[in-house]
Each structure stands twice: as structure tokens, then as C-alpha cells.
Amino acid sequence: MDYIETWKEVIQRPSDFYRKMPTTGGYVEPLTFAAISSLIYGLLAALFNREMMGGMYGMGGGGFSFSTALMTVIMAPIAGIISILIGAAIIYVIYKILGGTGTYEGTVRFISYANAVMVIYWIPIIGWIFGLYEIYLYIVGGMFVHNVxxxxxxxxxxxxxxxxxxxxxxxxxxxxxxxxxxxxxF
Known part of the structure; x- marks a missing residue:
């Protein structure tokens, strides 16, 4: 898997990417892609959002330490994968209720690749805008995977x-x- 080329295609041409994306083939490749995106997010957030990281881990908002950064880098991919698996289950059920024909595996795959935007989340304001773009990526991916x-x-x-x-x-x-x-x- 070429992470950079895949990332660019998901971000720049999501319809083309999801149209060609296999809906089977296992979970390893898409979850690895999502884990790398989350790892990059964790690294960049730890390096550049020191105030945020201190507040997030209960250090009073101003504290920053190597252990906080390390925890962020380790936990971001783990939390990312867990949230993908749970979120995919919820969304998969809704697609099925709406008449979707895709599989849980296909749902995990399109959500994993939509997490490409994680790389940009750490940037104030721009990250929030890309959060909205991630919703769009979910919608486009779901259209192709579930044929709705x-x-x-x-x-x-x-x-x-x-x-x-x-x-x-x-x-x-x-x-x-x-x-x-x-x-x-009380």
C-alpha cells in the first residue's frame, strides 16, 4: 500500500477512489491506512497543539510533557481503530435498514479510508472544516459500498x-x- 498516493486519491477524487475500492479483501490494509492517519494526527497534535494536549489530559491546560505526547501518539491509532469498528457496525445496520446491499467489511473499508482527513485535524479551524469533509467522504463511500x-x-x-x-x-x-x-x- 502506498499511503501517500492512497491519501491523495481519497482526498482529491473520493468518487473515483470509492468506485474502484474493493469491498472485500480483509481488514488489514484499510485499518493499517487508518492507523497511519491516526498516528500522523497524534504526532502532529502532540507537537503543535501543546496547550490543547495539556488540557485534554487534565494537566491544567498549560502543561506539556514527553509522556503526554507519547500517550497521544500511542492512543490515537488504537482509539481510531476501535471507533472505526464500532462506528462501522452502527452505520452498517442503518444502511441495511435503508436497503443497502453492502457488507460490514465494505463499511469498515470506506470508513477507514475516509479517516485520511485525520492528518489535517490538528490544524485549528482547517481541521474542523475537514471534519465536515470527512462526513462527505462517508456519504460518498457509503453510496458505492451499499449501492444506495x-x-x-x-x-x-x-x-x-x-x-x-x-x-x-x-x-x-x-x-x-x-x-x-x-x-x-444531594
């Missing part, structure tokens, strides 16, 4: 995001109600 329309693919990708936001709002509202009431007097 862009609308159905968008539903499959956006539904979990919307449900998580709604759940967070419900929890925040309930927490506020419980905190302001005498139902739980």
Missing part, C-alpha cells in the same frame, strides 16, 4: 450524529432539572 442514493447514504451517516446530539441535549436538560429541583437533595 446520496440521500439514503446521508441519512445513514447523519442519523447517528443527530441521535448523539439529541441524547446529549436530553441529558443536559434532565441534569439541569434535577440540579434545580429538590428531587435529589
Amino acid at each position: 442514493s446520496m440521500g439514503k447514504s446521508a441519512i445513514a451517516v447523519l442519523l447517528p450524529i443527530i441521535l448523539v446530539f439529541l441524547l446529549a441535549i436530553i441529558i443536559a436538560v434532565l441534569a439541569g432539572l434535577f440540579a434545580s429541583s429538590r428531587i435529589f437533595p
Whole structure:
């Protein structure tokens, strides 16, 4: 696997990439690609986002140490792969409900390659914009892997995001109600 060429093709020509991407062939190559993207993210975030890294690991926002950077570099690929496998399972089920014909393996593959944007996440503002582009990559990848329309693919990708936001709002509202009431007097 040529990481750089694959990365460029996913970012620059996602429709062409996903159209040609095999939906079978194992998990090693796509997950290795995603792990490399996450590793690069971890390295760059540890090197350039020192303030963020200190705050993330509970060091008061200003602390930075070699151990924090090392932890970030090690944990980024592990957390990335775990989130791909779990996210793919959730999205796969939604695609199936919407009539998609793809497989779980194909779902893992397109999500793994969509993680190419991880390389850019560490850059303030630009990283956030590429986060939106990653959603687009999910939608395009899902269209080809599951043989569905862009609308159905968008539903499959956006539904979990919307449900998580709604759940967070419900929890925040309930927490506020419980905190302001005498139902739980602690």
C-alpha cells in the first residue's frame, strides 16, 4: 500500500477512489491506512497543539510533557481503530435498514479510508472544516459500498450524529432539572 498516493486519491477524487475500492479483501490494509492517519494526527497534535494536549489530559491546560505526547501518539491509532469498528457496525445496520446491499467489511473499508482527513485535524479551524469533509467522504463511500442514493447514504451517516446530539441535549436538560429541583437533595 502506498499511503501517500492512497491519501491523495481519497482526498482529491473520493468518487473515483470509492468506485474502484474493493469491498472485500480483509481488514488489514484499510485499518493499517487508518492507523497511519491516526498516528500522523497524534504526532502532529502532540507537537503543535501543546496547550490543547495539556488540557485534554487534565494537566491544567498549560502543561506539556514527553509522556503526554507519547500517550497521544500511542492512543490515537488504537482509539481510531476501535471507533472505526464500532462506528462501522452502527452505520452498517442503518444502511441495511435503508436497503443497502453492502457488507460490514465494505463499511469498515470506506470508513477507514475516509479517516485520511485525520492528518489535517490538528490544524485549528482547517481541521474542523475537514471534519465536515470527512462526513462527505462517508456519504460518498457509503453510496458505492451499499449501492444506495446520496440521500439514503446521508441519512445513514447523519442519523447517528443527530441521535448523539439529541441524547446529549436530553441529558443536559434532565441534569439541569434535577440540579434545580429538590428531587435529589444531594
